[in-house]
Amino acid sequence: MEDVNNVLDIAKDDNLYGEVITLADSTADGTFLIHHFLSFFLGNNRPVCFVSLSQSFGHHKSVCQKLGVSLTQKIESSHLNFFDGLKVFGNRFLDTQPENVDISNTTSLQGFYKAIKTNYEDLQDKNKAPPVVIVDSLNVLLNIGYQVKEISAFVQYLCHLISGPGCDARGTLITFLSIGENGLDEETSLLWRSVVHMSNMDVLVSGLESGYCKDVHGKIEVKRRNLLKKNSQKTMQFKVNDKSVNFFASGMSRAVLG
């Protein structure tokens, strides 16, 4: 979605090699950002290793179809690797004999990391461009019992995974986290801050301070870290539509201006 790219200061053919981006939402729904990045990278023919922990494949497929990307086609052409984390972790609590014991071990995320690493390297072999890893969403891991330290280490391992030898060989890492109402859930806030510390760009989608509004769904704050430029922070308001998102400066919504 072009508008999202403009807000994030990403050009249409930007590679984002070696970038670590943290997406978060607090009181509004920010998952449109995940679909934006999915369609953006797949549209640019970058291979994507998508780890989905909170929604089923069908949901992602439908949304991406609206944005013009066919996920099944990308899987067939080895551009996309879809890891159904929801099923893997959920099934552990359903079956008496879980299949992927390594991956869904309660205390350690090592098995999970190894599975992602295999997928990443597999994509790397099959494609020229370095892959992108998108994780949606980290707070599912926190909710089912993994410790903040463990998840934070997991993200650090992923950061290491995407950094290759040359500038052109570095992948991209995008993680999504739902932090709930700001400050209320300490552990989630702690996890968010530690993941943001490892990232280049931090995007936070939150609701309006004055409450719910049908026409202005929330505000988005983009912070670029490790930059010495003056404008490293941007805040705008947005409204989500069926196939796109409209952004506008605070208070400039068409509904408000009339």
Next chain:
Amino acid sequence: MFTFFNCSMATTSFQKKARVKINQIPGTKPSLFNNQLLISSGVPSLDNIIGGGLAVGTVCLIEEDVYGSYSRLLLKYFSAEAAMTGHSLLLASADQDPQLIVKELPGPILDDPGDVTKGNTPEQSENMKIAWRYQHLPASQAGHSSSKFGHYYDLTKVMEPQLISSVNPALVGIEELERECKECKDLNPKYKYLLKRIKEEIDRGHFSTTEQTDKRSILRIAVHSLGSPLWDECGGLASNQEDLDYSLPRFLLALRVLMRSAFAVCMITIPTHLFQIPGYVGRLRKMCDTVLHMDSFAGSDKEKNPAFKEYHGLFNIVQLPRLNSLLCHMPDTLDFAFKLRRKKFTIEKLHLPPELSETANRNQEDPLPHLHPSTALCSTTKPNKLDF
């Protein structure tokens, strides 16, 4: 307006539901704005505010009012709707005997009171001139031959036992839970058993989306007061009173996996006022799809507040699911109120009465002081700068 597609093997219940012939599943309708298959919650006014109904394949969480009576009422409506549409029902409750709950389901309000005697008596055909084209069609009846979406119920009547038994509900009560639950280190044993029962019911009734069957129906799963102390839940705390007990989020994750691949809808009520760990309820909300919050006035000083004279409690939409689209249903407002008359239970936008009596003490404070629910849509707990 709706075109018909051929039925195809769906791997998850989130395949565009338009693939199934729309009139094949009674009691369902496609959502007007994203083609998601919806069922009625049993309360038509609730269906209207959440975007048409509950989406098939999702979990609806109702945060209970303090005494639990109104949330139990919502569950009863949800279960009664199963009888009216021919859907199957699984009802679980640890606090009350599910047999009792089922016996107390409200009776449906029939469309035409004169329909109990079938056939056109000569009187009727004189008094009511019905278009000749429709004269030979049977008058509408109660029961699952009715394909209407959403029914009204009369709380002064009880549903007929034959109608209830036609549904053949699966009931899970406290004795079964205590007897059958097995030791488990990942998860509270009772939750694990409930998951097992739900899975069994889905398999037995062929509700899984991977199975091809001729007569598709929907499984309604109603869980009453999950997370109450009778489920061995200690407000989210583990037995050592210090660590968190992750059983409930784990249960909800596994439940989501089950729901996403079944033609089923799950409605759970949780007494969230018992969970005092900050942020814990927020986590539970994220693990469910639709989240609604009820707050009854009974026993609080709001009962005497003249602004709330007509209503019995407040009703808030905390979260609506985003399914198969970028956008979730965005209602005009998230704050509603509900009222319970003899026959009808309605949820509507909170209308303040036009005139408060002159002698009434006009409270300077906001009548909704603590009610800033954290929503996945938008709001925060910061004081409203627009308050004068």
